[in-house]
Amino acid sequence: MSSSGDESTIRRPFDVSWRTRRDRGGGSSWRGGSAGGRGNWGGSNTPRGRGGWLGGSSESGPSWRGGRSARHGEPPRSRRVCDFFLRGRCAYGSSCKFDHPSTTSTVVTTPSFSNDRNPSQLEITTRDDYLDFKRHIKRMSDDFVGTWTLASTVLDSSFRERHQAVARDLADDDLGGPSFIRRTVEACMDRLEGIPQLPLIEAFLKTITHKSLVTPLSIESYVGTIYRILGGVNGDRGLSCFTVVLTNASPMARNYTSVLGLMAAALRELVSREPRIQLNDKLPPLLELLSNDIGSIHGTSTSVELQVAKVQVQSIERMARVARLRLADPAAGLGTETGVVGTPRSTFPHSIIIPGGSHDNDFPDITRIQIFPTLEEIQSDHAEFLPSTDFSQPHFFDDPLQRHIDTAFRLLRHDIFGSLKETLRHFTQQVHSPSTELSASAITSDFRAHSYSGAIVEQIFIRPGAGLEVILSFSSPPQLQARSKADCRRWWKDSSRLQHGALVCFIFTTSRRESSMLFFVVTDKSVDDIKDEEGLSSLVQPGLDPSVSVKLVCQDERNLSLLNRAFVEKMTGTVIDIPGIIPDTFVPILRNLQQMMEEGYLPFQQWILPSPQVDGVDQKQTMNVPPPLYARKKGFVFRFDSILTDQEDSLLFDSQFPDSVDLQRLENGTGLDKGQCRALIEALSREYALIQGPPGTGKSYVGVQLLRVLLSHKRSADLGPIVVICYTNRALDQFLKHLLDVGIDSIIRIGGQSQSEELADKNLRVVGRYEPKFPTESYRLGSNRELAREELACAEKYLNTLQMARRGRPDWRAVSEYLTDSHPRIADQFEREDEEGFTLVGKDPMDAWLGKKDIPWTQQRVDDRQFDVKVLEERAETHGVWSLRKPERWALAESWLSRMVIGVNDHLFFHLEASKDANEAIHRVHTDVNSRALRAADVIGVTTTGLARNISMLRGIGAKVVVCEEAAEVMEPHIISAMMPGVEHFIQIGDHRQLRPQINNYGFSVETPKGRRYQLDRSQFERRAEGEPGLPALPVAQLNIQRRMRPEISSLIRTVYPDLEDHDCVRNLPDVTGMRENLFWLNHRHPEDDKFDAGKGKSHSNSWEVSMATSLVRHLVRQGKYKSTDIALLTPYTGQLQKLRAALRDDFEVFLSDRDLEKLADDGFEAVELESESAEDASSMGNSPERRLQKTSLINTIRLATVDNFQGEEAKVIIVSLVRSNNTGGIGFLKTENRINVLLSRAQHGMYLIGNANTYQRINMWADVCQQLAERGAIGDSIPLCCPRHPDTPIECSDPEDFLRWSPEGGCNLICGQRLVPCGHRCTAMCHSQALHDVFNCSQQCPRLRKTCKHPCPKLCGEQCGPCLVMVKDIKLPCGHIVDEVECHKTIDLAAITCLNLVEKTVPGCEHKVSVLCQKDVSTSSFRCPAPCNETLPCGDRCTGSCGMCVGFFLDDSVITHQKCQKICGLPSSTCNHLCTKKCHKGQPCGGCTERCQRCHKPCAPCIERCAWVCDHMGECSLPCAAPCDRLPCDRRCSRLLKCGHQCPSFCGEECPQDLCQFRCRSEQKEEDVDVLEFKLYEEVSLDDTPIVVLSCGHFFTGKTLDGTLQMAEVYTTNPAGEYNGLRDVAGIMSNSVPSCPKCRIPTRQFATRRYNRVVNKAVMDETIKRFLVDGSRRLNELQKRFNTARDKLSLGLSPLWDKTSGFISASSVLRDRYRELHSIDMATRKLQHDMDEENQPARKLFDAINSSHQRQINSLSPENGLPRISARGSSSTPVYNSQILLEANALHLQIRATILQDKIKMTVEFDDLHGALKSVDRAEAEAPEFLEACLGVVTKARTAKLPRLVITLSLVYAQMTKLAAWYMRERPIYIVVGQPEQTAFEAESGDHRATACKLLEEALGLCETFEDGKTFRREVEETLRNLVSTRYEEVTPEEVKAIKLAMVSGFGGLSTNSGHWYNCENGHPFAIGGCGMPMEVARCPECGARIGGLDHTLVDGVSRAEGME
Secondary structure, rough: OEEEOOOOOOOOOOOOHHHHHEOOOOOOOOOOOOOOOOOOOOOOOOOOOOOOOOOOEEEEEOOOOOOOOOOOOOOOOOEEEEEEHHOOOOOOOOOOOOEEOOOOOOOOOOOOOOOOOOOHHHHHHHHHHHHHHHHHHHHHOHHHHHHHHHHHHHHOOOOHHHHHHHHHHOOOOOOHHHHHHHHHHHHHHHHOOOOOOHHHHHHHHHHHHHHHOOOOOOOHHHHHHHHHHHOHHHHHHHHHHHHHHHHHHHOOOOOOOHHHHOOOOOOHHHHHHHHHHOOOHHHHOOOOOOOHHHHHHHOOOOOOOHHHHHHHHHHHHHHHHHHHHHOOOOOOOOOOOOOOOOOOOOOOOOOOOOOOOOOOOOOOOHOOOOOEEEHHHHHHHOOOOOOOOOOOOOOOOOHHHHHHHHHHHHHHHHHHHHHHHHHHHHHHHHOOOOOOOOOEEOOOOOOOOEEEEEEEEEEEEEOOEEEEEEEEEOOOOHHHHHOHHHHHHHHHHHOOOOOOOEEEEEEEEOOOOOOOEEEEEEEEOOOOOOOOOOOOOOOOOOOOOOEEEEEEOOHHHHHHHHHHHHHOOOOOOEEEEOOOOOOHHHHHHHHHHHHHHOOOOOOHHHOOOOOOOOOOOOOEEEOOOOOHHHHHHHOOOOOOOHHOOOOOOOOOEEOOOOOOOOOHHHHHHOOOHHHHHHHHHHHHHHEEEEOOOOOOHHHHHHHHHHHHHHOOOOOOOOOOOOEEEEOOHHHHHHHHHHHHHOOOOOEEOOOOOOOOOOOOOHHHHHHOOOOOOHHHHHHHHHHHHHHHHHHHHHHHHHHHHHHHHOOOOOOOOHHHHHHHHHHHHHHHHHHOOOOOOOOOHHHHHHHHHHHHOOOOOOEEEEEEOOOOOOHHHHHHHHHOOOHHHHHHHHHHHHHHHHHHHHHHHHHHHHHHHHHHHHHHHHHHHHHHHHHHHHHHHEEEEEHHHHHHHHHHHEEEEEEEEEEEEOHHHOHHHHHHHOOOOOOEEEEEEOOOOOOOOEEEEEEEEOOOOOOHOOOOOOOOHHHHHHHHOOOOOOOOOEEEOOOOOHHHHHHHHOOOOOEEEHHHHHOOOOOOOOOOOEEEEEOOOOOOHHHHHHHOOOOOHHHHHHHHHHHHHHHHHHHOOOOOOEEEEEEEEHHHHHHHHHHHHOOEEOOOOOHHHHHHOOOOOOOOOOOOOHHHHHEEEEOOOHHHHOOOOOEEEEEEEEOHOOOOEEEEEEEEEOOOOOOOOHHHHHOOOHHHHHOOOOEEEEEEEOOOOHHHOOOHHHHHHHHHHHHHHHEOOOEEOOOOOOOOOEEEOHHHHHHHOOOOOOOEEEEEEOOOOOOOOOOOOOEHHHHHHHOOOOOOEEEEEOOOOEEEEOOOOOOOOOOOEEEEEEEEOOOOOEEEEOOOOOOOOHOOOOOOOOEEEOOOOOOEEEEEEEEOOOOOOOOOOEEOOOOOOOOOOOOOOOOHHEEEEEEEEEOOOOOOOOEOOOOOOOOOOOOOOOOOOOOOOOOOOOOOOOOOOOOOOOOOOOOEEEEEEOOOOEOOOOOOOOOOOOOOEEEEEEOOEEEEEEEEEOOOOOOOOOOOOOHHHOOOOEOOOOOOOOHHHOOOOEEEEOOOOOOOOEHHHHHHHHHHHHHHEEEOOEEEEOOOOOOOOOOOOOOOOOOOOOEEEOOOHHHHHHHHHHHHHHHHHHHHHHHHHHHHHHHHHHHHHHHHHHHHOEEEEOHHHHOOOOHHHHHHHHOOOHHHHHHHHHHHHHHHHHHOOOOHHHHHHHHHHHHHHHHHHHOOOOOOOOOOOOOOOOOOOOOOOHHHHHHHHHHHHHHHHHHHHHHHHHHHHHHHHHHHHHHHHHHHHHHHHHHHHHHHHHHHHHOOHHHHHHHHHHHHHHHHHHHHHHHHOOOOOOOOOOOOOHHHHHHHHHHHHHHHHHHHHOOOOOOOOOOHHHHHHHHHHHHHHHOOOOOHHHHHHHHHHHHHOOOOOOOOHHHHHEEEEOOOOOOEEOOOOOOOOEEEEOOOOOOOEEOOOOEEOOOOHHHHHH
């Protein structure tokens, strides 16, 4: 064993003494260091492989909870696995220094091939190459080129597990990888003889830049180590090496081009991974040298490598410039908003604004800007720096790329947060003002938010797997305060407020009246009822405020401290809910832009951004874009075979000569039109391609064909997977489904928002589950998950301190740890006795010391001017804590609490960051696994947001082709993310003449004068298609043949697309049914609603258009020609959308897209508006049958959408409500050509516009539309309808009511008049559509005649006739009976009519005659004879079954099985007066009575009332009723007369039987046999000689007969004449049974016949005692079974364990939960002990009653009493009680206690802190002595009761507990307190307990011979005795001593590294002290219990140096 020495501090997260000491690896701790090598809260060395609580180190690995020995998240390094062992041929065997793991090991540190298959030759070759490479590294081979060539070969293979092994080996110090890298670099610089420089540097750089090495994230730490070694200090080694190589090498060398490309790649990796190199002075000359060499060769070469190298060098230069800008910080010291630097390119000299200094989040470098705004930023009055996207405008960045990324970041961030900051500025200024009313409704501005007052941080908790979360509670919104619980739940559930993932801001005021702010994101929105549990929130809680679970968006140290402060001090404020801002949708984009700024690299920069050297370029010009890099390789051509319809045909295309392809042949072979073929060619021949697809031209189809061509070259061009990007999830799903339709199945979709079932199994989450993990990856996952869990557990412990601080009252459990470390002298005063010797018990010491305080510390701070804390602490230490006054005590306690809370903030942040590191390591492993799955796919689908979120993963898959759908709708900051390094072909498909990207800030739109400066809604597609100053337009491939709109509609958009042509398929589209015109504008002058009428101030509506549009929709639907997807109703405004939805919901299920629903919510239209809808209306209209009928009467659904959210969709008929109608000509955003274009191009067959034409004609495009429609006569004040039945009938509708007047059913107002099919009648209904006509039922009288009869059909013509229901009379059936009436149709088959007449039939077999229905056949096997059985059952009762039930047949033989007798037994109980209520059970005993009055199935209490047996001759019985009577029977005949006047026939003292008069009784009674001795009848006996006795069963006999039968001689003595003269002693005799009747054998009921009371009462009492014992034994057995189960559960570890991270939960309560089941069993056992006690036994109760009766008799009788004296021998003798069950119950109680005590001892030894946490009375040393004494007492009682088995069992328990307790006293933690004895009383008496145990075991050995199975106990007794009296020792061999020394000295943490020493205890047992080798704590020797160690480097007495061990 070892004891801790001094060690240095490992990590100091903050500089406070008491907190710093907690992070030390050894020495002092909160509990004063560790003993015996056991870990403690201080983090000492521990042999368990776990570090301390915070920081610290471990002898077997790094700390899991504190400092790190490696990078965060990396597992501890273990011994390497032997490679030869994995190959099955290690010659070293057990002496091998490498690990030979077992087959069950789950941790494999070296990759191995699977054993479940034979490795291929390629696998064997790769393995051998890897082993050779590893051998070279280990042996420091001088063959540098060969070694690096081997590494490169391994990396070229497909076995990624070997790739990871190469990276790990190169970073492994033990193997020598870093040394080999350094030697390689030195060899490159020194130009050693025999080592070629260029081949060496080429092989080296090829390895370290290999994509298999640099792309996997799970080996990021290894690769980082490799580049760190390459760079050296500040990068000098690497930069010098590259400079030397470039200086010395010849540009004419064969491989010089390859070296330049590899060097550029390696240098970029080096600079990216080691940012400090960007500031190295050696970098610029190296870049210049490298750039010159590349330029000189690139001018004469077309090498792709040089083109890539040139871009990489430019990227490095850009990164260096950014680093220098960041270092210089131009904004520092400016103090002004503007400054002029450089000369701008525009003709007008503008000043250049340099951001920085305005607030704490204002920097020129965007990488330093926090994503979310800070409080100072929000409150700042300075205008935010917003650069222009116009490159002709000045910017402080000259480099176009840096300027472009900087601008994109700043504009996108302001678009997201600009309005939010304005809103929050108002709240931060007003939140602390008591007079401000904060509205809880939507904030009325251009920014939607909801505020909730009275907010407070209710809980801070750790959610497993998620980390730190918070519960915010707030006041209920005003609109819900008077609502029911159901209404509130429905409102919250349907509302978009507080949705999962939404941003929430908590604004509150600190104690200093300063505003503070925290941003959260919602993690759980629940409306369910919750229990009072931690971590649960609900927005609907009766009696409680609404609450929601959130987490910090930025969990830095400042926010965490502010959160803790708000929680502890219960700060109240306002919660701002921002539904429109979802961090997951924009944070990845902004972070990616920051990363790109750091990297300084953007592919295709030359096509996207202007060159800084080019000015005055005509933007109308176009640029020539070359083919992609992979297509420029020699000999590469595209093949179109994959899309040709003729599979045998072939067509080639060289992308470098795009005009060489035959377009006509391509068009004929593929089915593409000319424009699509041209677009396909141009997309393949340009590395940066744009395809414009006007509406209906099939751009998605072209995209699918394009991917088919590219995928056919995936392998030959090494394209990797093709990445398809879309802006929306819906568009992505549609495009991927198109790929599935053409057979492209290898698709993976990234993201969980897909709504497509076809793509469900294509999701990365699903595919990634089946991707196997390497053993090293599985190990990293497991270790980091465990690390994350433990770090969160540590963090959770600190939250308990915050909970205590929030309560405002410190408790001793928490404060003691701090005081023990910081103020030990004060801490001692709370733990030990006071000066007068009193010890505080029963109450928390801190509570007792502080007393009560009215104002908590969180509301009243300590005033340092009033109390000097240092002075108070000195007084407390000197004069005692009790000398302080109460205010001083509180001041001191609050000071301690404040310091603890400060420490908690630091520690909490430390552990949360460690958990975050572990989770990031887990994420890296999952990313690598997913990357392998993605590399195997053909197509990867992802949204722009998903791409930014997974950019690190997607960068490593090697994708060279990216296709972007909807490119014109994607903002440029989003599209930039798709331009990943390594992409060689970027294709955008879209239409910039349709809708632009959607932005939040309309002031950034290109459509506004102000927005033209920023143009954030201008996509990169539009910008490059149209060109801009300094950058000419790129060529755009435009599709020009549309297949959607009929020509009349497509002509409306030809001003936008002059070259657009109509395909032949749209020239003959059908006319719109029910309409006169296919295209029409209904012009009107009804004004739009006021904003107040619209209901919301942000949108517009027009109520008249709502009515007109809905009427037109109903008219079209009634035609029956259109499905629900064929008609769409569009409108530009959400206000109109909401009104249209409300108007249509009565007739249709209205379908809105998710984007429209979000838009409605953004504009303030809640899904459920309780403000305007009463609960009664909601409940009455919600799901009523009438409403359901109305909805389904037309069609299922109707498509309703805004124009903006209908792009990309189409419908056969489009109805548009234009809304705007005013005199000012204001039409809002419908003035833009893009939106008009979308609106006019959605319809296929017909389109109908409803709007004020005069309002719209001020816009040119609208004017052109009106002109075209006017020329066609398709515009007017009334819309013409067409009746399908009467097409010549004119119908004009200018008002909504006109539809009901002129076309009520979709036709006209005439009668239909057409013939109905099939009846031929004319239709008399109002004119309607053909669909309604086909289902119309004719209302004429039915003219049809049936073939079966002549009766006319009474139904209508349109109904089915059905069977004839006319009643026909007197029908004769085949059986001969006549039926009075029957329906006509039934007479067709008379045999099917049931005859209801009863007839008598004879049943075959039994021949019974039964009455049955005529049609019933009694001869079938299914018929059961109903005749009663009436057979006599064995019990004597009649069978209650029927003949058919009892008689069956088996193999033609009858089998009789009678029914079970159902008669109630009715026999009287043997021990009470009740009758048996069970069913007949002949032959079986009745058992215990179950009646409520006497629960006789349990032992009954005997009746102790006075006995009623009395007569004039023998006197009365003096005993209780239930006791055997103490008087003699009277043999005289009763002298009383019966009612009949005759003398009573019974004995004197019995009840007179009134109905048994010998003269007047019934004849059968006179003939009863009453004398079984002389066989006389009742009428024959002489009653004077032998009176009769009537038994309880009713039978009666003569006294002589019953006296002998009931054995009266056993209880009475007789004289020679046979007269009773005395009582026999019956105390020791047990009756066999209760006497019974000689005739019926029914037991004689107690108290029924007084003559036999002594016999019957004795028997009943014996029966009661038997039942009492049987019940006790049953209960004992049940408890024993429960105990065995609970004990096994405890031993298996299934009960709750003590966890020191549980915080300040009482240890006693934790153990109480652990032993809850055992305590329950123990309580039941003690209840059994009480019930079986002597006092509660039935015999005891009766004995006490008898003695009391005798005492009363003695006191009341006088000596002159003339009653005869009888012998009462033994009548009052003490009964013998059975004590076996009682003692066995006592033994079980002791076994339960022993089990708990043994487990508690084990737990206390295992968990050091448990002993100190337990109360003194709960500790093992306090319980053990009392237990042993109790055990000894029960042993004595068992010995007296002569129960040898029980004596042996308890002796074993006593001995085992004695030995265990003695061991515990040696092993338990020792706390040395000055002035207190070191030995407890139990330690002093341990020798006596051992001696007693030995005596008991020796006695038990003797008892083993006294009973039959004693030998089974003997072996255990002997073994226990042997272990008790002796200790086993075995001699330690020299080899073992040598091994011990080697293990203790060598290795990490051994004595050789820590200068430790060996010592001997006073009994000669060796032990070691690590560290400095000098003792710092006291412990006990595990062998003998002697004291070892010492304090302050001083050994305890008796300890000596063990020099022999050293």
